[in-house]
Amino acid sequence: MTDTTQYTRQDWQSDQEVRWCPGCGDYTILASLQNFMADFGVDRENVVFVSGIGCASRFPYYMNTYGMHGIHGRAPAIASGLAVARPDLSVWVVTGDGDALSIGGNHIIHSMRRNINIKVLLFNNQIYGLTKGQYSPTSERGKKTKSSPWGVIDYPFNPVSLAIGAEATFVARTIDMDRPHTQEILTAAYQHQGSAFVEIYQNCNVFNDKAFIALTGKEERDVNRIVLEQDKPVVFGPDDAMGVVIEHGEARIVEVADVGIDAIHVHDATVENAGAAFALSRLSHGPTGPTPIGIFRSVDRSTYASDLQQQIHDAQAARGPGDLALLIAGAGTWEVSD
Amino acid sequence: MSEAPTTDITDIHAVAIRFAGDSGDGMQLAGTRFTEASAIFGNDLATFPNFPAEIRAPAGTLPGVSSFQVQIADRDILTPGDQPDVLVAMNPAALMANLPDLAPAGTIVINSDAFDERNLTRAGYTTNPIEDGSLNAYRVLAVPMEEMTKKAVEGTGLKGRGVLRSKNFFALGLMGWMFGRPIDTTLEWITKYYGKEPDVQAANEAALRAGYNVGLTTEMFRSTYRVQRAKMPPGTYTNVTGNQALAWGIMAAAQAARLPVFYASYPITPASDILHELSRHRNFGVRTFQAEDEIAAVGAALGASFGGHLGVTGTSGPGLALKSETISLAVMTELPLLIVDVQRGGPSTGLPTKTEQADLLMAMYGRHGEAPLPIVSVSSPADAFLATVEAVRIALKYMTPVILLSDGYIATSAEPWRIPDLSTLPDISVPFATVSNDPERFLPYLRDPQTLARPWAVPGTPGLQHRIGGLEKEDRTGNVSYTPANHQKMTLLREQKIARIADDIPEVVIDTDADADVLVIGWGSSFGAILAGVRRVRAKGHKVARVHLRHLNPFPKNLGDIVKRYPRVLVPELNRGHLWRLLRADFLIDAISYSKVEGRPFKAAEIESRLMELIES
Numbered sequence A: 001m002t003d004t005t006q007y008t009r010q011d012w013q014s015d016q017e018v019r020w021c022p023g024c025g026d027y028t029i030l031a032s033l034q035n036f037m038a039d040f041g042v043d044r045e046n047v048v049f050v051s052g053i054g055c056a057s058r059f060p061y062y063m064n065t066y067g068m069h070g071i072h073g074r075a076p077a078i079a080s081g082l083a084v085a086r087p088d089l090s091v092w093v094v095t096g097d098g099d100a101l102s103i104g105g106n107h108i109i110h111s112m113r114r115n116i117n118i119k120v121l122l123f124n125n126q127i128y129g130l131t132k133g134q135y136s137p138t139s140e141r142g143k144k145t146k147s148s149p150w151g152v153i154d155y156p157f158n159p160v161s162l163a164i165g166a167e168a169t170f171v172a173r174t175i176d177m178d179r180p181h182t183q184e185i186l187t188a189a190y191q192h193q194g195s196a197f198v199e200i201y202q203n204c205n206v207f208n209d210k211a212f213i214a215l216t217g218k219e220e221r222d223v224n225r226i227v228l229e230q231d232k233p234v235v236f237g238p239d240d241a242m243g244v245v246i247e248h249g250e251a252r253i254v255e256v257a258d259v260g261i262d263a264i265h266v267h268d269a270t271v272e273n274a275g276a277a278f279a280l281s282r283l284s285h286g287p288t289g290p291t292p293i294g295i296f297r298s299v300d301r302s303t304y305a306s307d308l309q310q311q312i313h314d315a316q317a318a319r320g321p322g323d324l325a326l327l328i329a330g331a332g333t334w335e336v337s338d
Numbered sequence B: 001m002s003e004a005p006t007t008d009i010t011d012i013h014a015v016a017i018r019f020a021g022d023s024g025d026g027m028q029l030a031g032t033r034f035t036e037a038s039a040i041f042g043n044d045l046a047t048f049p050n051f052p053a054e055i056r057a058p059a060g061t062l063p064g065v066s067s068f069q070v071q072i073a074d075r076d077i078l079t080p081g082d083q084p085d086v087l088v089a090m091n092p093a094a095l096m097a098n099l100p101d102l103a104p105a106g107t108i109v110i111n112s113d114a115f116d117e118r119n120l121t122r123a124g125y126t127t128n129p130i131e132d133g134s135l136n137a138y139r140v141l142a143v144p145m146e147e148m149t150k151k152a153v154e155g156t157g158l159k160g161r162g163v164l165r166s167k168n169f170f171a172l173g174l175m176g177w178m179f180g181r182p183i184d185t186t187l188e189w190i191t192k193y194y195g196k197e198p199d200v201q202a203a204n205e206a207a208l209r210a211g212y213n214v215g216l217t218t219e220m221f222r223s224t225y226r227v228q229r230a231k232m233p234p235g236t237y238t239n240v241t242g243n244q245a246l247a248w249g250i251m252a253a254a255q256a257a258r259l260p261v262f263y264a265s266y267p268i269t270p271a272s273d274i275l276h277e278l279s280r281h282r283n284f285g286v287r288t289f290q291a292e293d294e295i296a297a298v299g300a301a302l303g304a305s306f307g308g309h310l311g312v313t314g315t316s317g318p319g320l321a322l323k324s325e326t327i328s329l330a331v332m333t334e335l336p337l338l339i340v341d342v343q344r345g346g347p348s349t350g351l352p353t354k355t356e357q358a359d360l361l362m363a364m365y366g367r368h369g370e371a372p373l374p375i376v377s378v379s380s381p382a383d384a385f386l387a388t389v390e391a392v393r394i395a396l397k398y399m400t401p402v403i404l405l406s407d408g409y410i411a412t413s414a415e416p417w418r419i420p421d422l423s424t425l426p427d428i429s430v431p432f433a434t435v436s437n438d439p440e441r442f443l444p445y446l447r448d449p450q451t452l453a454r455p456w457a458v459p460g461t462p463g464l465q466h467r468i469g470g471l472e473k474e475d476r477t478g479n480v481s482y483t484p485a486n487h488q489k490m491t492l493l494r495e496q497k498i499a500r501i502a503d504d505i506p507e508v509v510i511d512t513d514a515d516a517d518v519l520v521i522g523w524g525s526s527f528g529a530i531l532a533g534v535r536r537v538r539a540k541g542h543k544v545a546r547v548h549l550r551h552l553n554p555f556p557k558n559l560g561d562i563v564k565r566y567p568r569v570l571v572p573e574l575n576r577g578h579l580w581r582l583l584r585a586d587f588l589i590d591a592i593s594y595s596k597v598e599g600r601p602f603k604a605a606e607i608e609s610r611l612m613e614l615i616e617s
């Protein structure tokens, strides 16, 4: 971040023609991100976008930053190496539900667990777009796709639950169409020290149109969006008549009038115990009904890179900066003379 | 005052000793300490540790036998010896498993306490070989090592099961006496290593001394042996294993390149010791990253390379297979990356603790698409140091992934190493791009006309923002391109870049007799056995030529001329003919493969007899 550079959105656009299908949710997310970066005054040369394979993974080509379009599922691994080697950079991973949760599942969970300073934007469209319409690990059961003509029999992942279970220190959800909310979440993710996981509901208008209509439709969204706000009671719907209570580790939707506002759960993403965040994440699977968006969890933990840096610092303080000749000789030597 | 019995001292030039016992008997430790004492004494030596794949196979059984062979000599030797002259057998299973290897009329030192009914049955003996005459062809010294260790350890405070654990030091002391090894080096080591557990330290010291003194004061050994110091080139020496030298080679290369090291790896036998060694050296700024899997390890190393670090990943065959997709990405993105493959017996989990050279063709061709990359090989434990520096030099200068092939034999064996003067290492640094190479926009794929390498512009450099990735790149701009002519061009450019490295590596040096008409050509860890075999053939008055390759891709420029000069070319390899195939394909010669896949290195005698067959045919 700097006070001196003034950017506009154009400064963040690369010279490459953007090639998603017309109407794809990716366009809106790209615009939100370019706006956020410009507004925030991040220096372009210090930003790196790393991606895997999939529609979402074309992202780095469209950003005028450093970038690597990697291979399927491996972006978190590549980004981990980069972020640990270069803690001075702002490293972003753009991925999709197939890329992150299927082929790259192992890397996603371990990068979260290690609290590596990467910002993971998971564009969840609940379908494989680039390979033209197979079901994904977030597709709902029963869905008929090219590879599931009889209906999907897999149980889907809930990405937010998964990230919380994987020890992510920052977990949030937003929606492609809601640009102000997206920018707010991106800002918080950027400012978070450590791994940040952001699920973005992204409409694939070609293979899975209106998957998120419950949250984006004109009528539906008012009843279904549960916007999580720090230190505020979790209420939603017209006139905030509905609310969420958490009892015995389980979140439930109630009418506020029935329980009284004091019984409604007050959201605090910063508590170390992930129980409430997890309970909130279980409110919805789908999403077909009321679904929380916002920041589920945001806790402070030292990052992998800062701990590693500390070890290097401590080792140098204790032993001095290494001398390889001394190290080799330290294994026990003998002299041979003529 | 009683005199110690007089013993004869016989001078010998070389002896190979094998310590064998249950994997819990501490034979690796006994062998390593004997090696260290011999190294410091000034012998030349070579070692061969051999352990079971199971961490703790059932005690007393054949699968649980672990051994360590060391050859010490008063001259330059190249192998741990084809056949041990002395076998230390700590139990019946160790005897059963190792007796077939013992030299005719060799010496067997037996821990007779372990030869009870139960252990004999477990090993498959129906009668006790110490008593049934089956060992009459050997010189057998049966010593009740456990009894004697117990007595020696009495009064050190150590009680119970721990007491018998010191019996490997007893055996070591006994061998120390037999071969005139001073025990003070080992005593010093015991203090350093066990200083924090005074009772264990005292017990091990007592057992070591007892073993030595039993030799000194009893008539058990009528003669002892003396192996004089070897005549070696002057310098400062240390004893290294291949994995250790390779790890230090990575650190040295990073210094010579003025880059921080980022080593990402997933635990795998026999490569893990490289990770262990490097993770100790945080004060050198070495960053190690134990990844969640092999794929993540190479991915993280590549990410670090993108960020301007020396990205390195280490593994063995199964891991190399998993990394192959990411290595292709490194070929496409043209980033420097070192991939260390410590080969072991395959396929699949195969023989994880045994050695083989059967990953060469995977290193060469085991990627999708046209994805050529340089391959460098390690010839011996000490050689690992400079081979690693060379591999890194190529990776940086040519902006390419490089595979460095070592193997299980090199990784765990040790030999004396004359420590090079580190200040004489070449400067292998490569400047990062700092300014744009074009007035319009930075061109990440604009190549150096000489090396064809592209510029290394690392994130954080203002004005050089660019995107790389796995999709085909347009020449110069690096933009995504599916144009037919561009793909043809880029494929050839990537190929030429690697081929041109041949101009930048030393020509092969041929070790030949005038008028030799048999050439033996090898690579990797068979270096010692081949050279020793060649020496034996020459000692018989025959003529032979020898080449040992470090660079396997591209081949040195003069290799084609050399191999075509000899009517017969023999290619010994611990695989089914990998280099053999490459030589035949590249040079259209009718080379002869000499293949062995037993999980064990070649013996000098095997090379010798195969060469003799050829010479006499």
Ligand code: SF4
Residues within 6 Å of the ligand: A019, A020, A021, A023, A024, A025, A026, A055, A125, A129, A130, A203, A204, A205, A206, A207
């Ligand atoms: S297939 Fe779907 S996700 Fe992919 S670009 Fe088209 S609309 Fe977007």
